[in-house]
Amino acid sequence: MSTDGQPHILAIGGGTLVPDDRYGMSPSPLMRYALDLTGQDRPRICFLTTALGDGNEYIARFYAAFSRLDAEVSHLALFPMPNVADVRSHLLAQDLIYVSGGSVANLLALWRLHGVDEVMREAWHEGVVLSGQSAGALCWHVGGNTDSYGPQLRPLTDxxxxxxxSCGVHYDSDTQRRPLLQQLVGEGTLPGGYAADERVGLHYVGTEFVQAVSYGDGAHAYRIEPDGSGAAKETVIDPRRLASL
Known part of the structure; x- marks a missing residue:
């Protein structure tokens, strides 16, 4: 749990893992930043791949990547049944919970079915750092847009x-993301919010956005707000640059 006792969320637009010639994939500076938020020397990390259907390949990939961290790593799977005896106790015992990308619509449905949504809220209030990429970033917000229903993006409002x-992810790599999010905010389907390019994380303390962080050049975060005329205005946020690995 975070040593400052505050509830932290790091919502990542993309780039949690980076290619590694030796290990396949390694945690990026964004993941290490999330780890630092716990304030623990050897934090307990639980990752969830619900949005990917808890496929064995994905679970193995995250274990291989997170094994590079000085951390105690576990996972929570919901297919074909929860893999831990007490989901609530397991999640509340963590310092950091990380949620993978994939289908945010399926993730929300499964979490609500198993009561994981309420446990996540409790964990957040107890100071467990919450993080995730793409679907794992969108889920903490009111909504955004998603390809959960097919290649043509659709609104997510629940x-x-x-x-x-609202939240935007993959903002500079998927050409559908920016115009649809601006449309949804402008017309009032979604509240104003924040968006992140690849390699950018949005850091919130409580419900307050405090900063964007990034690695690499040319990546930004954005504030999207309704302009009162049925459209939206977008303000660029320069992220804090994280040290490379």
Missing amino acids: GLGFLPY
């Missing part, structure tokens, strides 16, 4: 709502 904002 996120967990821990954060009272």
Whole structure:
């Protein structure tokens, strides 16, 4: 759990893992930043791949990548049944919970079916750092847009709502993302919010956005707000640059 006792969320637009010639994939500076938020020398990390259907290949990939960290790593799977005897106790015992990308619509449905949504809220209030990429970033917000239903993006308006904002992910790599999010915010389907390019994380303390962090050049975060005329205005946020590995 975070040593400052505050509830932290790091919502990552993309780039949690980076290619590694020796190990396949390694944690990026964004993942290490999330780890630092716990304030623990050897934090307990639990990752969830619900949005990927808990496929064995994905679980193995995350174990291989996170094994590079000085951390105690576990996972929570919901297919074909929860892999831990007490989901609540397991999640509340963590310092950091990381949620993978994939289908945010399926993730939300399964979490609500198993009561994981309420446990996540409790963990957040107890100071467990929450993080995730793509679907794992969108889920904490009111909504955004998603390819959960097919290649043509559609609105997502039933996120967990821990954060009272809309969220945009993969903002510079998927050409559908920016115009649809601006449309949804402008017309009032979604509240104003924040968006992140690849290699950018949005850091919230409680429900307050405090900063964007990034690695690499040319990546930004954005504040998207309705302009009162049915459209949206976008303000660029320069992220804090993290040290490379």
